[in-house]
Structures are given as C-alpha cells and as structure tokens.
Amino acid sequence: MGEVAAADPAVVGAISDCKTEENIPHRIACRALEVSEAWFYTWRRRPAEPTKREVRRTALAERIRYFFDRSGKTYGSPRITLDP
Incomplete structure (x- = not known):
C-alpha cells in the first residue's frame, strides 16, 4: 500500500468522515485511499505542534x-x- 508522504489532514478527515457519516469502517476507508491503518491511527494521535x-x-x-x-x-x- 502507498503511504502519504506529507501529512494530509484531508485524508484523515475523509477517513474519519466515512466512519461517522456512512458507517464505513476505518480499515476499508484506508484501503480505498491506499494508506495503511497504522499511518491513519498514528497521524490521528499526532500533537498539533511539531515534534x-x-x-x-x-x-x-x-x-x-x-x-x-x-x-x-x-x-x-x-x-x-x-x-x-
């Protein structure tokens, strides 16, 4: 699966919206957008300020x-x- 090199809030938002609005599991949304679930969960837990x-x-x-x-x-x- 391809990874998103630059942290893209739109991708995280799209995955989260799929779960919230359409009841599509994160796993399927991640697969459709070609990002790993690990990337999604890691990015979602990221602090707002730079590391x-x-x-x-x-x-x-x-x-x-x-x-x-x-x-x-x-x-x-x-x-x-x-x-x-």
Missing part, C-alpha cells in the same frame, strides 16, 4: 541551505558536512 525531530530537521535544513547559498551554490554534501 522535536521535526524542529531539529527544519533547523538543519535551514543551516544546510545557508552554507549552500554562501558557497555560491557550489558545495555538495561532503563540503557542507565539513563546514563548521
């Missing part, structure tokens, strides 16, 4: 972008890794 990992990854991505731009967009991952 520590998401915050850390965002900060790292900004730092990498800074060094890449500062190098005139010539540095690759080996040189960015070595940059202090």
Whole structure:
C-alpha cells in the first residue's frame, strides 16, 4: 500500500468522515485511499505542534541551505558536512 508522504489532514478527515457519516469502517476507508491503518491511527494521535525531530530537521535544513547559498551554490554534501 502507498503511504502519504506529507501529512494530509484531508485524508484523515475523509477517513474519519466515512466512519461517522456512512458507517464505513476505518480499515476499508484506508484501503480505498491506499494508506495503511497504522499511518491513519498514528497521524490521528499526532500533537498539533511539531515534534522535536521535526524542529531539529527544519533547523538543519535551514543551516544546510545557508552554507549552500554562501558557497555560491557550489558545495555538495561532503563540503557542507565539513563546514563548521
């Protein structure tokens, strides 16, 4: 089954609506939308604020972008890794 890479509230809402309005089990709705039940339940329990990992990854991505731009967009991952 395919997973939804970016957390999409519309998918979670559609699955929840199927259960609420049409009495369609989550399992069938997940299968129809090609997402795993585990993904659905994990996403549904997600906190509203970003996790520590998401915050850390965002900060790292900004730092990498800074060094890449500062190098005139010539540095690759080996040189960015070595940059202090």
